[in-house]
Every structure is written in C-alpha cells, then in structure tokens.
Amino acid sequence: MTTCSRLEKCPFYKNKLIIEMGVGDFLKKEYCLSGNYDKCARLLVASTVGVEYVDDTLYPNNLDKAKKIISQVKMGLK
Ligand code: SF4
DSSP: OOOOTTTTTOTTTTTOSOOOHHHHHHHIIIIITSGGGGGOHHHHHHHHTOGGGOOTTOOTTOHHHHHHHHHHHHTTOO
16 A cells, blocks of 8 residues: 655644644544555645645545635735
C-alpha cells in the first residue's frame, strides 16, 4: 500500500491543524496512509492550483470546499 507523497510536508499530517485527535487519526488512516490519498481535498488543491491555497481549515474529507477554493482561484477571486 502506498502513502501520500506530502506526508512530511503536510501540516494536517504533522498535527499542526486544530482537530479532535480521534477524528484526525481516522482521517490519516483513511487518506494519508492508504491508497485513498488521491481523494484528499488538500492534495487536490495543492496539485491543481498550488499549495499556497491549502488553508488550515481544509481537511482531507472537505472535497466540496476544495472545489470551491479551486474555482475561486481560477476565477481570480483568491
Ligand atoms: S492530508 Fe492529504 S495532502 Fe496531507 S498527507 Fe494526508 S493525504 Fe497527503
């Protein structure tokens, strides 16, 4: 099983974001440490418009928010 290439650089994975520990651990197992990292909202934003648009309130399971950020960047609103 492969893991996300951004593990060592990702503030979420490095516990820099505010999130309840159990939820954080669950999301790490579901996204960062599994083959599902390609479904991660943070990775989607980073790979589509740039890591500078990945904010500290974006969690791996927030795909709707990720798509909103991407469309705002593409429309020049961010
Ligand atoms: S939160 Fe997303 S970008 Fe960060 S390490 Fe996990 S899968 Fe990768």
